[in-house]
Amino acid sequence: MKRMTRKATRHVNQNEGLIFEKSSAGKAAWKLPPLDVPEVDTAALLGGVERKDLGNMPEVSEIEIIRHFTRLSTWNYAIDLGMYPLGSCTMKYNPRVNEAVARVEGIANGHPYQPERISQGALLILKTLSECLLEITGMDAITLQPAAGAHGEMTGLLMVRAYHQSQGNARKKILIPDSAHGTNPATAAMVNYAVENLKSDSRGMVDIGALEAQMNKDVAALMLTNPNTLGIFEQNIHKIADILHAKGGLLYMDGANMNALVGKVRPGDFGVDVMHLNLHKTFSTPHGGGGPGSGPVAIKKALEPFLPRPVVVTKTDGTLGFDYDRPQSVGRVRAFYGNFGMFVRALAYIQANGPDGLRQTTEDAVLNANYIRKGLEGTYHLPYSTPTMHEVVFSDKLQAKKGVRTMDIAKRLIDYGFHPYTTAFPLIVPGALMIEPTESESKEEMDLFIEAMRSIAEEVEEDPQTVLDAPHSTRVSRLDETAAARKPVLRWKPTA
Amino acid sequence: MVYPTGRKYTKEHEWIQTSGSTGVIGITDYAQESLGDIVFVELPKVGTELAAGKTFGTVESVKAVSDLYAPASGTVIEVNAELATSPEKVNKDPHGAWMVKIALKNPKELDALMSAADYEKFVAEEAGH
Numbered sequence: 141m142k143r144m145t146r147k148a149t150r151h152v153n154q155n156e157g158l159i160f161e162k163s164s165a166g167k168a169a170w171k172l173p174p175l176d177v178p179e180v181d182t183a184a185l186l187g188g189v190e191r192k193d194l195g196n197m198p199e200v201s202e203i204e205i206i207r208h209f210t211r212l213s214t215w216n217y218a219i220d221l222g223m224y225p226l227g228s229c230t231m232k233y234n235p236r237v238n239e240a241v242a243r244v245e246g247i248a249n250g251h252p253y254q255p256e257r258i259s260q261g262a263l264l265i266l267k268t269l270s271e272c273l274l275e276i277t278g279m280d281a282i283t284l285q286p287a288a289g290a291h292g293e294m295t296g297l298l299m300v301r302a303y304h305q306s307q308g309n310a311r312k313k314i315l316i317p318d319s320a321h322g323t324n325p326a327t328a329a330m331v332n333y334a335v336e337n338l339k340s341d342s343r344g345m346v347d348i349g350a351l352e353a354q355m356n357k358d359v360a361a362l363m364l365t366n367p368n369t370l371g372i373f374e375q376n377i378h379k380i381a382d383i384l385h386a387k388g389g390l391l392y393m394d395g396a397n398m399n400a401l402v403g404k405v406r407p408g409d410f411g412v413d414v415m416h417l418n419l420h421k422t423f424s425t426p427h428g429g430g431g432p433g434s435g436p437v438a439i440k441k442a443l444e445p446f447l448p449r450p451v452v453v454t455k456t457d458g459t460l461g462f463d464y465d466r467p468q469s470v471g472r473v474r475a476f477y478g479n480f481g482m483f484v485r486a487l488a489y490i491q492a493n494g495p496d497g498l499r500q501t502t503e504d505a506v507l508n509a510n511y512i513r514k515g516l517e518g519t520y521h522l523p524y525s526t527p528t529m530h531e532v533v534f535s536d537k538l539q540a541k542k543g544v545r546t547m548d549i550a551k552r553l554i555d556y557g558f559h560p561y562t563t564a565f566p567l568i569v570p571g572a573l574m575i576e577p578t579e580s581e582s583k584e585e586m587d588l589f590i591e592a593m594r595s596i597a598e599e600v601e602e603d604p605q606t607v608l609d610a611p612h613s614t615r616v617s618r619l620d621e622t623a624a625a626r627k628p629v630l631r632w633k634p635t636a
Numbered sequence: 637m638v639y640p641t642g643r644k645y646t647k648e649h650e651w652i653q654t655s656g657s658t659g660v661i662g663i664t665d666y667a668q669e670s671l672g673d674i675v676f677v678e679l680p681k682v683g684t685e686l687a688a689g690k691t692f693g694t695v696e697s698v699k700a701v702s703d704l705y706a707p708a709s710g711t712v713i714e715v716n717a718e719l720a721t722s723p724e725k726v727n728k729d730p731h732g733a734w735m736v737k738i739a740l741k742n743p744k745e746l747d748a749l750m751s752a753a754d755y756e757k758f759v760a761e762e763a764g765h
């Protein structure tokens with residue numbers, strides 16, 4: 141590596157193979173006490189279907205297991221190590237207070253089969269979180285069941301369909317802007333709607349003329365991300381809602397970018413009928429391998445009968461319980477009540493920050509993204525000059541002249557000690573570099589990032605090959621993604 | 637970049653070459669270049685009806701999945717089965733690696749498409765955007 145960086149340096153870490161390769165027959169990490177109950181004759185019980193050969197199960201000792209995973213963990217990059225500027229993903233810090241609360245005994249050891257009578261605390265967590273999220277979004281009712289953003293989208297569109305069906309016409313199409321996240325069209329297709337693409341205008345917003353021309357009584361809803369994936373707030377949001385509502389359509393908001401709005405504006409106030417939130421983005425629960433996710437869906441009154449069941453209610457005796465008697469419900473979308481552990485963490489985050497703290501979070505997220513935008517403007521091409529909020533999208537247009545593309549720059553960033561930004565998305569920006577610092581980053585960390593990105597741009601001018609061959613300081617250099625996709629090796633097999 | 641003459645081109649970057657009432661369809665060099673390494677091509681079955689301007693399949697690259705749009709209406713009479721196992725052919729020889737052959741329903745539809753020269757101008761503008 142030619143350039144020195146202030147953030148990263150080489151450091152010895154241990155090589156480690158697959159755990160299967162460590163296996164040798166007879167080794168074990170456990171020892172059971174003598175059997176003190178009558179032995180079961182499994183062969184007699186299961187007959188011919190008893191499985192004796194467990195296949196390739198690794199046989200290793202306890203310390204080998206511990207070392208295996210500890211060694212692998214030292215190869216990781218994580219938000220706890222540094223900035224994780226993956227645009228659209230909101231890789232913010234997962235505060236330790238969330239974890240402390242999630243480990244409180246009564247919460248950690250609760251079981252979904254506990255009777256309601258002794259689950260009042262857990263039910264109160266569901267109820268309080270629901271109320272907080274409704275206050276933040278300005279919506280009327282909510283389900284916490286969906287297990288991810290995309291799952292929330294699906295649940296939301298199932299409710300849209302059920303609503304239109306109840307009006308006598310399920311309708312045929314969903315409109316989706318060309319800047320949308322891929323899960324939006326995928327969701328519409330899953331729910332059996334046809335997808336119609338909506339072009340963005342030169343400012344990177346929904347083209348109102350195109351929307352007016354494409355809106356008709358076949359359109360069930362528009363799925364809109366606001367701020368959109370360019371980080372731009374859709375300023376005509378009221379008008380967009382009016383155009384849809386005038387022809388009986390609904391406005392679905394992909395709330396994955398709520399990190400830019402919390403405490404400032406409420407989608408319920410600007411005409412949104414259905415929206416999902418990503419607790420694993422905006423509300424600081426872990427994701428990207430640390431999940432699971434959680435994608436609550438908030439709705440306006442008209443859609444309430446269609447909420448997934450069960451719904452938390454206050455019973456006549458004042459206790460909390462589940463209401464299953466909802467004949468128009470789209471049904472259950474997740475086992476039990478959703479990813480409960482994430483509700484605990486999200487509520488801890490909301491209550492630890494309080495209303496003013498959450499508003500500050502939003503302001504800091506927007507400030508940080510604009511600090512980076514200013515720091516890199518001119519060095520990297522900015523395809524849309526419209527003011528941006530919580531993230532900024534550059535393109536590789538200037539670097540492409542030297543044959544260096546966004547993926548190469550992202551790989552080189554690893555050498556400088558940063559996780560790459562999001563590459564090649566949104567699709568309306570060819571060669572996109574999508575950067576989202578979140579509110580978690582200090583000015584110092586962002587200065588290192590800006591310095592790294594500027595340094596890479598200089599390398600592109602002076603010595604593009606260094607960037608094209610990156611990363612250089614990792615345990616493996618550039619991986620062949622094409623071969624991995626064309627001829628994937630998905631299973632380890634013992635060498636004979 | 638040279639686009640073969642004697643073919644018509646779409647704004648979605650497909651080409652179509654006709655002989656008699658048969659149309660041969662593929663994607664352009666510009667399309668494969670912007671998609672990057674193609675890892676999967678999904679094509680319709682023989683007998684499928686294509687409608688001009690509507691999607692008829694997908695190409696998946698390491699970056700994204702993109703729809704294929706039919707340059708003209710017609711019935712699929714042959715599919716290039718080779719692309720199922722060798723999708724890289726589309727990157728190596730986009731103007732040779734055809735995807736489907738169709739029996740054209742209304743050859744007049746082709747009049748609305750671009751010539752090689754017009755298409756070249758179109759991509760120059762798009763790339764400059």
Ligand SMILES: Cc1ncc(COP(=O)(O)O)c(C=O)c1O
Pocket residue numbers: 228229288289290291321323365369394396397418433435
């Ligand atoms: C704008 C947008 N919508 C939807 C999603 C899907 O959310 P999830 O990954 O939780 O399914 C994402 C995820 O990155 C996103 O950025």
